[in-house]
Each structure stands twice: as structure tokens, then as C-alpha cells.
Amino acid sequence: MQRGSRWLSPSEIKAALKNSDTTLMEMLRFVFSSVLKRRYLLILNVLLLLMVAGLNFIIPQFTKNIIDQAIGQRSVNELISQVVWLIVTTIALGVVNFVSTYLMQRLSQESITEIRLQTYYRILQQDYAYFQNAKTGDLMVRLTGDINSLQNLISSDTFGIVGNLFTFIAVLGFLYAQNWELALAISLTFPVLFVIIRFFRSRIREAFSKLRATSSRISNQLQATLTEIELIKSFTTEQQETANFEAIVAESNRYQLEATRLQAIFNPLVTLVNTIGVAIALGVGGYFVIQQRMTVGDLVAYLSYLTLLQDPIRSFSRLLNVFQTAQVSYDRIKEIMAYEPTIIDAPHPVAFPSPLRRGIQLTDVTFHYDMGNVDALENINMMIPIGQTTALVGRSGAGKSTLVRLLTRLYERSGGKIMFDDVAIEHISMKSLRQHISFVSQEVTIIDGTISENIAYGTPGATEAAIWNAAEQANISEFIRGLPNQMATQVGERGVKLSGGQKQRLSIARAFLKDAPIVILDEATAALDNESERAIQHALNELMRHKTAIVIAHRLSTVHNAEQIVVIDQGSVVERGTHDELIAQAGVYKTLYDAQFE
Incomplete structure (x- = not known):
């Protein structure tokens, strides 16, 4: 307060x-x-x-x-x-x-x-x-x-x-x-x-x-x-x-x-x-x-x-x-x-370790919801190296989205440790932590305002040139220039005047403008058709370039090139490796992959 x-x-x-x-x-x-x-x-x-x-x-x-x-x-x-x-x-x-x-x-x-x-x-x-x-x-x-x-x-x-x-x-x-x-x-x-x-x-x-x-x-x-x-x-x-x-x-x-x-x-x-x-x-x-x-x-x-x-x-x-x-x-x-929030800053929080030198280490991370004592995540051990793309795959309800919410402290883990380099997540100021993470979800949130206000949301003081540059990178600038009021166009409540693909590109432009070193994509193209997905995937690839990227993938064809694919099943890590390595293992990942291409 x-x-x-x-x-x-x-x-x-x-x-x-x-x-x-x-x-x-x-x-x-x-x-x-x-x-x-x-x-x-x-x-x-x-x-x-x-x-x-x-x-x-x-x-x-x-x-x-x-x-x-x-x-x-x-x-x-x-x-x-x-x-x-x-x-x-x-x-x-x-x-x-x-x-x-x-x-x-x-x-x-x-x-x-x-x-x-x-x-x-x-x-x-x-x-x-x-x-x-x-x-x-x-x-x-x-x-x-x-x-x-x-x-x-x-x-x-x-x-x-x-x-x-x-x-x-x-x-x-x-x-x-x-x-x-x-x-x-x-x-x-x-x-x-x-x-x-x-x-x-x-x-x-x-x-x-x-x-x-x-x-x-x-x-x-x-x-x-x-x-x-x-x-x-x-x-x-x-x-x-x-x-x-x-x-x-x-x-x-x-x-x-x-x-x-x-x-x-x-x-x-x-x-x-x-x-x-x-x-x-x-x-x-x-x-x-x-x-x-x-x-x-x-x-x-x-x-x-x-x-x-x-x-x-x-x-x-x-x-x-x-x-x-x-x-x-x-x-x-x-x-x-x-009502007292349970997730709060430490008495003397520190800034996010920038630049991140090694990555994010999860050790025996466990989480369960308040509604019961059954663990949604159990003993998660994994390293998310900097500058690489780590894909999280698994069946619906396996715990992928829960895991990324632990990384932003929207949820608090029940046990284990999450370290950014040598700094425990609970010691980092939540504002500093979240300012260093860009989040793009399939459930795009659009505010009732102009296109410019939506792209610049969360980045106060952004210049007009920077906003246009973010729109260019997200491949939506051509659409914006075709509008009578361009950046000043009102999008309507919840973005009702925009298509699903246009909303998603605005969300990506917002992430480009934020320019955070860590990018989380939570099934960012799952709600789009194949044509829209192909058009947006290029913008997402550009967004992840030179970033530490964490991708929750519904369509496994989008994570072929990830340096690390982590397979989560029933709240536990069951496999990890590259695409080719996991196909060769003939385990859960291959079963999911084959099911999508039958």
C-alpha cells in the first residue's frame, strides 16, 4: 500500500x-x-x-x-x-x-x-x-x-x-x-x-x-x-x-x-x-x-x-x-x-540478475493447489539454459502451464527450489522478475483502447517509433497502416473489432516492445488455423531470437528446432532431449508426435 x-x-x-x-x-x-x-x-x-x-x-x-x-x-x-x-x-x-x-x-x-x-x-x-x-x-x-x-x-x-x-x-x-x-x-x-x-x-x-x-x-x-x-x-x-x-x-x-x-x-x-x-x-x-x-x-x-x-x-x-x-x-x-496475499516480496528483495549468465535451475519443485493435497507437479528437476529454446510438451493437464506460472510467481511452489543463476526466485523483487519476462498466451488480453495503447501496455514512455518498430517485427504494421486512424484505431472491448490472428500479433508486438530477456509462449498459436499459425510463427521465431525461450507446445511440429524438449506427464518430467533423440527413444513424446500425424 x-x-x-x-x-x-x-x-x-x-x-x-x-x-x-x-x-x-x-x-x-x-x-x-x-x-x-x-x-x-x-x-x-x-x-x-x-x-x-x-x-x-x-x-x-x-x-x-x-x-x-x-x-x-x-x-x-x-x-x-x-x-x-x-x-x-x-x-x-x-x-x-x-x-x-x-x-x-x-x-x-x-x-x-x-x-x-x-x-x-x-x-x-x-x-x-x-x-x-x-x-x-x-x-x-x-x-x-x-x-x-x-x-x-x-x-x-x-x-x-x-x-x-x-x-x-x-x-x-x-x-x-x-x-x-x-x-x-x-x-x-x-x-x-x-x-x-x-x-x-x-x-x-x-x-x-x-x-x-x-x-x-x-x-x-x-x-x-x-x-x-x-x-x-x-x-x-x-x-x-x-x-x-x-x-x-x-x-x-x-x-x-x-x-x-x-x-x-x-x-x-x-x-x-x-x-x-x-x-x-x-x-x-x-x-x-x-x-x-x-x-x-x-x-x-x-x-x-x-x-x-x-x-x-x-x-x-x-x-x-x-x-x-x-x-x-x-x-x-x-x-x-x-485479505492478505500469500505471495509477497522478501523483506529486502534484490533485482533480477541481469544479464542472466547460466539460466534457470529447478530442483525438486513440487506444487499442489489449495483444493487438495495431490501434487500437480512433483519433483521437477530441469535446467533452462540461457539463449536457448526449451519446449514443454505433454498431454492436456500434465502441468505445463502451472510450471511457467511458478517461474513468474503467479503461483508459489509447495516445495523445492527455483534459481535464476545463483539467486533464489523468492529473493527477487516480483516487479523486477516479471519485467524481465515476456509472456505470450493463446488467451490474448486486449484492453479497450487504441492499437498503440495495446502495444505499449506495460512499457510506459515508449516512443511512437519504437511502437511502430514492434509492429513491424510482429508483422502487423501493414494491417495497421491500412486502417483510417492507423495506431489511433479503437479496438473495442476485449478487441472485438480484431480477428484472432490480429489480436495475437498485437500481443507479440507488445512482447517485442518490452524486449525482456526471457520469453514464455504458452500455446501461443493453438487457437489459430494452420495458415494463421504459419504467418505468426515467423514473428514468434524472431521474438525468440537471442532470448531464453520457454515454449509450451500443442502442435509438436512447432518445436522441432528447440535445443531442449522436456516431456511432462502427470506432473513429472518423464523425458528430455532434442526432437530426434526423443523420437529415437520411442517413449511418450513419440506417441504424442505420431498421434498428431496419423
Whole structure:
């Protein structure tokens, strides 16, 4: 996590997540750890809110003076004076409210942007295996809807509680000083409000928790549908997918209606209790006026102050929903922030040994997936010499792709050693390691941008000339020059405007531009037809020239000239040698080779 004044450090995040007594306090600690970095805005907002509370307290006094003094004494000058002061105070209240709202929105936006970036960066920090289990749509909802729910905690309504609390204490004390009997009568409604709020709190939270979960499922379904549209069209499953989506939406609607029902009961109950408080004030206060123990102005001011007393309670009831949804969202954000990647740099990582002098040595390398203790790779021993091409061949599921993911530390080996010259892989900075390896796969990843942006991805600062040179080397420059916008051509989401061969050539151009000393080709032509494969194979041969190349081959005809062919079967190395040597052995390799040319 980035350190400094902008983002929280990992230790600060852990403290914010763990060192708290209750879920609510834990959430507030996490959210406001970002707010507290902007103390000057926070303090200024609190001062402005106190000014709002003070001005609200003063305004009913002008009403009382107009009724009891100006009207009672039939004084026009007093009437004008009190009205002018009422208007001036109201204008001042509006100005202070405006400044407070603006500054609060600024504080909210800056703080929540930091939290959103922290969460986004935390997701990108996770291991490769994390994304094999996580749902894309769910992560999207957490970064959008759940973060927005937390933003509601940093708002004028939330911080208004500070001003309202001071107002409540000051006004209640003032009312007891003025007429303790009437104040006591009104105070009888407060415990009732407390019980109502306490009763609905957990129920509303549970409803919103279920609603948020179904929102993630809706997002997952939409994401899956849009990325698998060709499959859906090919198998004519539109009605089936619609029925699946309808079932999830119906469940979401049910939880939404449940939450709405609880709110629909809760809000009128709060209003009813507040109205009873007004009725008590009118009844008891009116009796005191008749008994001449209060003036009419006192009663009108008392009713205004009663509103000021009820406003904090009404605000708290409104904020109840905000806190409930925010706590649900916080629990989901917390899962991301608290998740610790298992593949991390050493305390003092070193740079990749460049230039590599001997190669990559694997000694007794073992790997198994978390789902079981059965080894996917077992006791792999092999040397990948520099400047040569090493081909990995074997049946599907033999462990070839798993092996190359160990070399880039996308997976962490379960046992054994991987050495780059004399440096263990775990001692090398992952950034440095991966910067020295180019990876070309049959599953080409194209970003939604221009052709130029796709070629230059991962090579910041690349010049236009270097990008064109990489395109020339990948044999795709002629195609690019034939486009109206050439390098500025938009390729569309996932490269939908490009053919399979064009995507693959862009991927190869990206590797040429990176110019890493180690090249890994993971069945880079397996998805292409024979003609496209022949056209691209030349570019791949150029890419591997003077490089340390590791090739996972599906079509064995492409690895005839490899200096070393390693045959992997059921997670173990069973044969190694040149093409001619392995054919002569008449083992697994010859069986695979003959099967392709029968």
C-alpha cells in the first residue's frame, strides 16, 4: 500500500480493521482514518456546525420578542428591529449552511476517493489465485455501490449530528430552566423513540445485507452474460438466461420490499411520537398560558425549541438507514482489505540478475493447489539454459502451464527450489522478475483502447517509433497502416473489432516492445488455423531470437528446432532431449508426435 500523506499504510489498515470494540466503531474508525488526515477541513466544518446550532437557538427568541414585546407593547420600532434581526440571522444561517455543505462535500469526496483507491489497489495486490475464486461482478459492486454507501457516512447529515447534539443539550437545559414541568412532560416521549429505533435497527440492517448480496449476484449475472454473449447466441439460451436473471431480480425485489416495509413502519412511528410531543407541549403549555404562568410568546418559542429538540432525533432516525447500509457495505470492503496475499516480496528483495549468465535451475519443485493435497507437479528437476529454446510438451493437464506460472510467481511452489543463476526466485523483487519476462498466451488480453495503447501496455514512455518498430517485427504494421486512424484505431472491448490472428500479433508486438530477456509462449498459436499459425510463427521465431525461450507446445511440429524438449506427464518430467533423440527413444513424446500425424 502506498505510504505517505495520501494512503494508509498496511499497519494502519489492520489497526483500523481490528483494534475496535464494536462493528459500528470499527467501521467509523476505518472511514474516519481517512477523514482525520484532513483535520483542517474537519475542524472548520465542526465550527461551522456549532455556528448553525447557535443561530438556530437564537431565531426562536426573535419570534418570542415580536409576540411579547413588539406586539404586546404596540411598539413599531421594536417590531422593525426584531424583524430585521430575524432576517439578518436567517441570512447568516443560510450562508453558514452553504459554506458548511460545500466544505463537507469536499471533505467527503477527497476521503472517499482515497478509500476507493485503497480498495482498488488492494484488489490488484492479491494473488493470481484470488481472482480465480472471486466474482468480477461482486468486486465491481464493492468498488462502486459499497464505497458509495460508506460515503454517506461523510456527509452534512452525519456531521450535522454534532451540531444537533449541542443544540439538543443546550435547548433541553434551557427548557428545563424556563419551565421544568413542561420540559419533563415533553421528555417522556424520548424513551419511546429510543425503544422504536433500537427495535428496528437490527431488522433494517439484515434486510439491507440481503439486498446488497443480491445486488452482487445481479452484477455477476450481467457481467457473465455480456462476456459470454457468443456462447448464449450459439446455443440459443436467451430464454434460459433471462429466466435465471429474472429469479435473481425477483429475490432482490423481495429484499428491497422487506427493507421498504420496515422503513415505511419506522418513519411514521417516529413522526407519531414527535406529534405526540407537540400535542403535549400545546396542551400543557396552553394550560400554563391560561393560568398566566407563560406568555403566548413563550409558548410559540417553546414549540420552536421543541422542533429543535426533535430534529436531532429525526436526523438520527434518518441516519439509522445510512448506518445500516454502510455497515453491510463495510463488512464487504473489510473482506478485501483484511485479505492478505500469500505471495509477497522478501523483506529486502534484490533485482533480477541481469544479464542472466547460466539460466534457470529447478530442483525438486513440487506444487499442489489449495483444493487438495495431490501434487500437480512433483519433483521437477530441469535446467533452462540461457539463449536457448526449451519446449514443454505433454498431454492436456500434465502441468505445463502451472510450471511457467511458478517461474513468474503467479503461483508459489509447495516445495523445492527455483534459481535464476545463483539467486533464489523468492529473493527477487516480483516487479523486477516479471519485467524481465515476456509472456505470450493463446488467451490474448486486449484492453479497450487504441492499437498503440495495446502495444505499449506495460512499457510506459515508449516512443511512437519504437511502437511502430514492434509492429513491424510482429508483422502487423501493414494491417495497421491500412486502417483510417492507423495506431489511433479503437479496438473495442476485449478487441472485438480484431480477428484472432490480429489480436495475437498485437500481443507479440507488445512482447517485442518490452524486449525482456526471457520469453514464455504458452500455446501461443493453438487457437489459430494452420495458415494463421504459419504467418505468426515467423514473428514468434524472431521474438525468440537471442532470448531464453520457454515454449509450451500443442502442435509438436512447432518445436522441432528447440535445443531442449522436456516431456511432462502427470506432473513429472518423464523425458528430455532434442526432437530426434526423443523420437529415437520411442517413449511418450513419440506417441504424442505420431498421434498428431496419423
